[in-house]
Amino acid sequence: MDNSSLHTALSRIYPPDRLLTNPAQLTPYESDALTSFRARPKAVVIATSQSEVIQTVRLCHQLGVPFVARGSGTSLSGGSLPCADGLVIALNRLNRIIRLDPHERLAVVEPGVVNLEVSRAAAPFGLYFAPDPSSQPVCTIGGNLAFNSGGAHCLKYGMTSNHVLALKVVLPDGEVIELGSESLESTGPDLVGLFVGSEGLFGIALEVTLRLIPKPEAYKTVLAAYRSLGKAGDTVAQIVACGLLPGAIEIMDNLAIQAAEAAVQAGYPLDAQGLLVVELDGETRIVEAEFEQLMEVIHASGAYAVHVARDEADRQRIWKGRKSAFSAVGRLSPDYIVQDGVVPRSRLGEALVEIQRLSAAYDLRVANVFHAGDGNLHPLILFDGRQSGALERAEQLAGEILHLCVRFGGSITGEHGIGMEKRNFLPVMFSEADLQVMQALHRAIDPDQIANRGKMFPA
Amino acid sequence: MPLENVTVTRYNEIQEVIRSSSRLAPRGAGSKTALQTTLSSVTTLNVSDLRGVLAYQPQEFTFTALAGTPLAEIERLLAENGQYLPFDPPLVGRGATLGGTVAAGLSGPGRYRYGGIRDFILGLRFIDGHGKVVRAGGKVVKNAAGFDLPKLMVGSLGRLGVMLELTFKVFPLPPSYGTLRSEFQALSAALDAMLHLGRLPLDIAALELIPHANGAALYIRLAGDQQILPSRLNRLRAILGLKDDEILAGQTEHDFWQEQKEFTWIEAAHTLVKVPVTPRRVVALDKQLAAHGAARRYSAGANLAWVAWPGDSSTLDHMLEEQGLSALAVLGANGQVRLGRQVGAAFEARVKQALDPAGKWLAL
Numbered sequence: 082m083d084n085s086s087l088h089t090a091l092s093r094i095y096p097p098d099r100l101l102t103n104p105a106q107l108t109p110y111e112s113d114a115l116t117s118f119r120a121r122p123k124a125v126v127i128a129t130s131q132s133e134v135i136q137t138v139r140l141c142h143q144l145g146v147p148f149v150a151r152g153s154g155t156s157l158s159g160g161s162l163p164c165a166d167g168l169v170i171a172l173n174r175l176n177r178i179i180r181l182d183p184h185e186r187l188a189v190v191e192p193g194v195v196n197l198e199v200s201r202a203a204a205p206f207g208l209y210f211a212p213d214p215s216s217q218p219v220c221t222i223g224g225n226l227a228f229n230s231g232g233a234h235c236l237k238y239g240m241t242s243n244h245v246l247a248l249k250v251v252l253p254d255g256e257v258i259e260l261g262s263e264s265l266e267s268t269g270p271d272l273v274g275l276f277v278g279s280e281g282l283f284g285i286a287l288e289v290t291l292r293l294i295p296k297p298e299a300y301k302t303v304l305a306a307y308r309s310l311g312k313a314g315d316t317v318a319q320i321v322a323c324g325l326l327p328g329a330i331e332i333m334d335n336l337a338i339q340a341a342e343a344a345v346q347a348g349y350p351l352d353a354q355g356l357l358v359v360e361l362d363g364e365t366r367i368v369e370a371e372f373e374q375l376m377e378v379i380h381a382s383g384a385y386a387v388h389v390a391r392d393e394a395d396r397q398r399i400w401k402g403r404k405s406a407f408s409a410v411g412r413l414s415p416d417y418i419v420q421d422g423v424v425p426r427s428r429l430g431e432a433l434v435e436i437q438r439l440s441a442a443y444d445l446r447v448a449n450v451f452h453a454g455d456g457n458l459h460p461l462i463l464f465d466g467r468q469s470g471a472l473e474r475a476e477q478l479a480g481e482i483l484h485l486c487v488r489f490g491g492s493i494t495g496e497h498g499i500g501m502e503k504r505n506f507l508p509v510m511f512s513e514a515d516l517q518v519m520q521a522l523h524r525a526i527d528p529d530q531i532a533n534r535g536k537m538f539p540a
Numbered sequence: 541m542p543l544e545n546v547t548v549t550r551y552n553e554i555q556e557v558i559r560s561s562s563r564l565a566p567r568g569a570g571s572k573t574a575l576q577t578t579l580s581s582v583t584t585l586n587v588s589d590l591r592g593v594l595a596y597q598p599q600e601f602t603f604t605a606l607a608g609t610p611l612a613e614i615e616r617l618l619a620e621n622g623q624y625l626p627f628d629p630p631l632v633g634r635g636a637t638l639g640g641t642v643a644a645g646l647s648g649p650g651r652y653r654y655g656g657i658r659d660f661i662l663g664l665r666f667i668d669g670h671g672k673v674v675r676a677g678g679k680v681v682k683n684a685a686g687f688d689l690p691k692l693m694v695g696s697l698g699r700l701g702v703m704l705e706l707t708f709k710v711f712p713l714p715p716s717y718g719t720l721r722s723e724f725q726a727l728s729a730a731l732d733a734m735l736h737l738g739r740l741p742l743d744i745a746a747l748e749l750i751p752h753a754n755g756a757a758l759y760i761r762l763a764g765d766q767q768i769l770p771s772r773l774n775r776l777r778a779i780l781g782l783k784d785d786e787i788l789a790g791q792t793e794h795d796f797w798q799e800q801k802e803f804t805w806i807e808a809a810h811t812l813v814k815v816p817v818t819p820r821r822v823v824a825l826d827k828q829l830a831a832h833g834a835a836r837r838y839s840a841g842a843n844l845a846w847v848a849w850p851g852d853s854s855t856l857d858h859m860l861e862e863q864g865l866s867a868l869a870v871l872g873a874n875g876q877v878r879l880g881r882q883v884g885a886a887f888e889a890r891v892k893q894a895l896d897p898a899g900k901w902l903a904l
Binding site for chain 2: 186269271277295298318322366426499522526
């Protein structure tokens with residue numbers, strides 16, 4: 082397939098301003114938030130209607146051209162990295178909220194709708210969309226769906242998958258299908274469940290029916306500072322042991338605290354070695370009762386400073402620090418890799434000690450931010466890409482952390498997905514037989530492997 | 541191997557049976573009578589001896605158990621450690637197993653608060669149509685590696701493979717419960733009250749509707765600290781402006797929800813059918829069901845109708861097809877299992893072909 086005939090065919094679907102082919106236009110699409118991977122696509126098309134997406138997929142199928150669907154490009158696993166010989170279908174402008182039904186508590190949206198926009202639209206009805214990845218002011222629902230995005234509130238509220246009711250999808254061969262329904266319940270195999278988190282390998286979602294839930298009546302957000310990271314970790318175990326189910330339990334280490342504080346002045350204590358953020362949410366009476374219980378645990382936990390969010394603005398400030406931690410770490414180092422492994426919660430302490438040991442051995446600084454309630458680690462490995470071999474060393478260290486997570490009985494990814502970055506680690510977690518079944522499914526849906534080619538499975 | 545019912549306990553025995561049989565159907569405790577196959581050409585693979593909890597660490601909020609483990613055993617173990625399965629698995633009293641509940645894709649009243657069985661399954665080991673042992677998902681509460689086969693198995697009716705081990709997420713068990721029952725003169729009024737409650741920032745554990753000849757009863761269940769339950773229940777009454785209501789507590793309360801989970805309200809000769817719905821469709825559906833003499837109860841904030849169908853299921857099949865609803869027969873005489881409109885059938889067929897190319901398991 083030569084470039085000019087592809088362009089000719091695409092120009093029948095897209096006006097010139099939405100068909101990008103010259104190098105200067107393509108450069109911004111060469112990578113996503115995982116900038117160490119780059120590839121220049123043949124072209125980028127900016128779709129504004131479902132019909133354009135369907136026509137484009139059909140054309141790709143006909144011509145055997147691989148395509149990558151892209152929202153805001155916030156993937157941390159290289160999930161929307163283009164194929165060098167393929168097309169990028171940009172979906173940001175396919176961003177209508179088609180319907181919002183407060184009675185049935187659902188929203189039907191197109192894939193380019195930004196995560197936070199759903200909650201904004203639902204707010205007048207006292208509802209919101211629960212999954213809250215740190216990138217929620219920019220990341221899109223299509224990307225959340227493809228990578229089963231999480232956030233800080235997953236233990237209690239689940240991931241994206243737990244909030245998707247139905248889908249309209251264009252499969253890689255151009256067939257348009259519907260999955261699921263508006264009901265919370267279903268019959269037959271859970272096909273929506275299978276589609277969510279399939280990393281774009283099963284095609285492109287054109288319409289997504291999301292479940293909305295009532296915004297909690299009250300929040301209590303507590304910051305507790307510790308002289309050691311281990312103490313912060315032990316407190317998580319104690320909170321869980323007393324029967325509480327907080328909406329979020331987060332931990333940051335000193336390096337992450339420094340970075341976040343420098344970036345957004347969240348009011349974090351700069352000398353803390355471990356900072357615990359615990360948030361209770363729910364009915365006011367319940368939260369009040371649970372808060373007493375939580376404070377008993379925290380006061381006995383050896384925290385040297387405790388701060389309770391005074392009001393919603395204070396609460397938002399605390400969360401802003403946490404949610405900007407990744408980008409804030411960029412101030413400390415020219416480059417960094419974010420990892421997303423999961424370990425059993427009770428082994429968090431051990432995992433952190435091991436990460437510190439690896440950090441020393443590789444002579445690379447590692448900042449730690451994690452969803453402690455889920456055992457979901459986010460070690461940020463800092464390096465200077467201008468130094469020869471630095472990226473390779475950082476990647477090696479990242480790989481060791483992934484091995485460690487699997488050895489501890491966890492997972493190589495909690496919420497960022499496998500994408501490009503971890504595809505060679507999938508066999509660390511799964512056997513040959515396990516992978517064969519997944520690949521058989523992949524072949525059944527996309528025999529030519531044109532949808533997000535090269536992701537998830539080992540090269 | 542002759543066509544006989546085989547009870548297996550070890551994985552290699554199961555693999556052997558799968559390789560040597562042309563068509564199989566797994567069976568647990570057989571609690572969901574309508575889902576049993578009576579076809580003489582099908583080997584029943586009885587996995588009810590595949591039982592026991594393999595791993596349980598309360599502080600992790602997870603356990604792994606063999607698929608044939610009775611839920612009663614699991615619920616007992618969890619309760620001893622102050623935990624539970626928040627989706628309230630049904631038919632536990634009839635011996636329902638963990639694997640059978642996944643295969644049928646059933647959740648009870650508690651699914652309203654934190655989600656259904658699909659939202660709590662984390663990982664599994666199963667044997668596919670090639671006879672290979674396959675693992676998918678994980679054993680930790682959060683995992684996004686690979687395709688989500690654990691969710692795919694929910695509702696798969698044992699027709700995509702036989703489940704061996706399952707890992708689930710669990711939550712802390714609420715210390716106490718209280719239920720407010722309120723009578724409405726029309727189902728639509730009860731639905732309106734229910735929808736109103738559903739949008740308020742209240743932690744409601746379960747929300748069920750029972751229509752009857754003179755209207756409908758709305759049951760609102762709250763869970764949590766015993767001391768604040770009375771004030772929370774009073775708040776509900778105030779919100780709804782209730783006069784004709786009753787608070788259920790203690791054993792009475794427990795018994796009511798037990799009846800909901802065990803379907804003791806169904807006549808033995810009737811077929812229990814699960815029909816996913818949305819609140820908006822309930823009134824029209826209810827009218828039709830009533831006209832056919834079917835008893836029915838609406839669960840999970842009217843996202844699910846449990847229907848006791850008195851007659852031939854083909855009538856119900858047509859009726860649901862017309863309304864664009866799907867359904868699953870759960871209890872009763874063996875007959876048509878999946879009723880009404882099947883969404884995503886073409887995609888499902890591709891999935892089936894990939895996992896079971898030789899058609900070892902029954903057709904979906």
